[in-house]
Amino acid sequence: MSVAPVVKQLSPEQVGRYAAASGDHNPIHVDEEFARATPFGGTIAHGMLVLAAISELMAETCGEAWLTGGRLRVRFRAPCRTTDTITASAKPQVDRDGMCVYAVEVRNQAGELLISGTVEAPAGA
Amino acid sequence: MAAPSRALLTDLPKGHEFPPVTFTLTPEYVLRYLDAVEDGNAIYLERGLAPPLCAAASGLGKLLDLVELPAATLHTGQEVEVRGGVPIGAAVTLTGRIAQRAERAGMAICALDFELTPAGAGGPALTGRATVLAPAGLAT
Numbered sequence: 711m712s713v714a715p716v717v718k719q720l721s722p723e724q725v726g727r728y729a730a731a732s733g734d735h736n737p738i739h740v741d742e743e744f745a746r747a748t749p750f751g752g753t754i755a756h757g758m759l760v761l762a763a764i765s766e767l768m769a770e771t772c773g774e775a776w777l778t779g780g781r782l783r784v785r786f787r788a789p790c791r792t793t794d795t796i797t798a799s800a801k802p803q804v805d806r807d808g809m810c811v812y813a814v815e816v817r818n819q820a821g822e823l824l825i826s827g828t829v830e831a832p833a834g835a
Numbered sequence: 836m837a838a839p840s841r842a843l844l845t846d847l848p849k850g851h852e853f854p855p856v857t858f859t860l861t862p863e864y865v866l867r868y869l870d871a872v873e874d875g876n877a878i879y880l881e882r883g884l885a886p887p888l889c890a891a892a893s894g895l896g897k898l899l900d901l902v903e904l905p906a907a908t909l910h911t912g913q914e915v916e917v918r919g920g921v922p923i924g925a926a927v928t929l930t931g932r933i934a935q936r937a938e939r940a941g942m943a944i945c946a947l948d949f950e951l952t953p954a955g956a957g958g959p960a961l962t963g964r965a966t967v968l969a970p971a972g973l974a975t
Contacts, residue, residue, distance in 0.1 A: 718873065728871040731864070733896045737906055748907065757910035758892050762872035765888040769876050777884040778920040785912045 713812070715799040716767045720755055722792045728759040739792075754789040760824060761786075763798035764814050771800065772810065772831035784814065784827030795819040805833050844902040845943035845969050851933040856897045857954075859926050860885055864893065883923050890921040891963045894949050898931045905969040911944075912966035921960045925953040934964065943971040 722742075729740050734756055737744040745753040761784060768776040790796060796819075800812040809830040816825040865879065868889040879886055885893075891913075921927060928951070935946035946966045950959035 724871065724873065727867075731867040731871040732892050733900070736904065736908065738909075744906070757913065758888060758895070759872060761913060762874065762886075762888050765886055766872070766874045766876065769874075769878055769886065773878060774882055774884070776917075777878070777882060777887065778917060780887050780915070780917045782887070782913070782915045784914075786910055789909075 713767065713771050713800040713802065715797050716763045716770070717795065717797050718763050719795045720759075720790070720792055722753065725753065725755050725759065725792045728756055732756065732758065734758075750789050753792045755792050755794070757786045757790075757825075760790045760796060760816055763796055763816060764800070764825070764829065767798050767800055767814070768812070768829055768831060771812075775831040775833075779832040781809070781830040782827065783829075784825050786825055787823045790816075790818060790824050794824075796824065800829065803828075806830075808833055841901065841903045844899070844904055844908070844945060844967070845971050847902065847933050847936070847945070849933050849936040853898055853901050853931040856901075856929045857926055858893075858897060858929070860890060860893055860921060860923060862923050865889055865923050868892065879923070882920075884920040885923050887915050887917050887921075887961065890927075890951055890961050891915045891949075894927075894929045894931075894951050894961070894963065895947070895965055897929050898947060898949055904967075908967050908969040910965060911968045912946075912964075914964040916962045917960070918958065918962065919956075919960045921951055922953060927951045927953050927960070935966075938971050941971055943969050945969070 803811040931949035934948040
């Protein structure tokens with residue numbers, strides 16, 4: 711099954727909305743002055759916000775099976791700027807133990823790998 | 836600077852258990868989450884099931900409400916396993932623990948395991964592990 715990628719243009723405003731929704735107000739995400747003084751040189755998006763693009767992709771691809779039996783295991787490889795354009799993609803792997811398996815990743819507009827890992831959802835659901 | 840009133844995450848030992856927290860995953864919370872991540876898929880509301888990462892983020896947020904996080908804390912890994920799904924509007928009980936803790940070059944690596952169990956359910960509807968990296972032994 712081919713999987714259409716999910717592309718998102720992030721913004722500081724959206725990151726602020728995610729901070730408000732999640733309650734994660736870590737200044738590295740929302741305080742530009744604080745973040746400028748860190749090795750990142752500016753604010754970065756919440757990892758869970760960037761990761762949500764993969765969940766959206768899997769909900770689109772696997773439907774309810776993702777909501778009731780999905781599994782995800784990822785590593786955050788690099789920080790995502792609050793103005794990045796991100797692309798989440800999934801490559802089908804060999805099914806295992808009744809689960810559809812996908813290698814997933816998120817990259818920014820420069821092609822830099824931000825997140826990589828695997829997700830699974832029950833097959834045939 | 837005032838001393839933190841809660842323990843620093845990086846000071847907690849492996850095996851530390853957080854007190855259970857019960858809360859409701861309200862439709863309003865889910866809608867705010869979907870607006871924030873800009874996910875317009877109608878399936879969540881049609882099926883009455885929270886997006887897995889919405890449930891995970893809410894649980895993780897409640898867990899991290901119980902501790903102080905160094906300002907430079909970074910999220911380095913995430914695992915989620917859905918076991919039936921988390922109903923929107925359900926009261927859920929969150930349990931969590933420090934599953935792993937290691938220190939290297941002044942940085943602490945902590946793995947937090949958590950489970951969300953809906954009221955009346957026989958077991959968790961979602962489990963997860965968040966791995967974070969933070970300066971060891973620093974106040975916020």
